[in-house]
Amino acid sequence: MMLMPPWVQSDDGARLLAALGAGEGLSRLVGGCVRDALLGVVASDIDIATVLTPQHVMERLAAAGLKAVPTGLAHGTVTAISGGLVAEVTTLRRDMATDGRHAEVAFTDDWQADAARRDFTINALYARLPGGEIEDYFGGQADLAARRVRFIGDPLQRIAEDHLRILRFFRFSARFGAEMDADGLAACEGRANDLMALSRERIAGEIRGILGVVDPVPVVALMVDKGILRPVLPEIVAEGVARLRQTVAAETEAGIAGDWRRRLAALLHSDAGVAAARRLRLSKVDIARVGLAVQAVEPVPVYAMAWRIGAAAAMDRLLIAGAVQDARQLAVWERPRLPVSGRDYVARGVGPGPEVATRLARFERDWVAAGFPGDYAALFEASLG
Secondary structure, three states: OOOOOHHHHOHHHHHHHHHOOHHHOOEEEEOHHHHHHHOOOOOOOOEEEEOOOHHHHHHHHHHOOOEEEEEEHHHOEEEEEEOOEEEEEEEOEEEEEEOEOOEEEEEOOOHHHHHHOOOEHHHOEEEOOOOOOEEEOOOHHHHHHOOOOOEOOOHHHHHHHEOOHHHHHHHHHHHHOOOOOHHHHHHHHHOHHHHHHOOHHHHHHHHHHHHOOOOOHHHHHHHHHOOOOOOOOOOOOHHHHHHHHHHHHHHHHHOOOOOHHHHHHHHOOOOOHHHHHHHOOOOHHHHHHHHHHOOOOOOOOHHHHHHHHOHHHHHHHHHHOOOHHHHHHHHOOOOOOOOOOHHHHHHOOOOOOHHHHHHHHHHHHHHHHOOOOOOOHHHHHHHHO
16 A cells, blocks of 8 residues: 555545546556656655546546646547646557657557566555555555566567657666666667657757766766667767766755756766767757857966856866865856946947947956956956056
């Protein structure tokens, strides 16, 4: 029996579960929210499996006065909204055909068949409602207790069905900090080239998750050693893992939260970082962050570097370089406001236009170099000369 999440007892939760016939055995909690509850972790996502067809789910939600959004009807998924509660409700399925990226499914009322199509045993746990009794068809509770990520069935076949499971295997292993399942690892190594068939956005999402755990170094080092990332990110080599290790150690020593973009930059060589980030189709903001982070620390005062490239990018460079003390100082730095503007020069008789911009840039350069002094009158006068 699992520790039931608080939302189950809330008014919104009770309305949702009643609408889905949970008390009658028509719907159960499934996947991550069950796994995390068993670990004593509050899950951010709510997934519900049901024998009801998507059409019946929508009809029942509407009859209960709840909102239903048909987010993935072809695959049986309806997003249910009950007050402030959002849940993904999916009809039990079995795979009819797969190509490594997409699956054609058929709806079923067989709970074990639905469990059998899931990736890992720890993600194929169901909780009956309202009591929380666990249905475990493939030994997921034992694997969860051992922090073991194990494929359901033949790992090679499961990866052939969905190539993204390679990266998911490492992401969950990184999260739970377990000894790697030997059969799963061998299958991922043998089918690593399958990753080339996936969209870069899907790959990026998993890499973001891997690098976002507290300490991704052991898993990333193993992935590099086994050539898992080589087909899609050949820039990541052993020396990149060494930089990642130094970065994570610096983050820990400085008491600064890890950031997946900083850690990705640590893994990538400076000449290849931006190209790799673009290949992953990251957002423009994230590409810019990685592009700044992969460059060397500038031979200028820390705050001057932060003023020019931004505090986040400067922090990235410092932590990648292992400059813990400088990073600590920058963590509490607040960017000051430039104390003069073009209007101040015009008021002193400088004609508007390029000359104002030149003098303002000169003042900014000298003011930053002087350490952002509050008494800047002399610097202002010097910029007029």
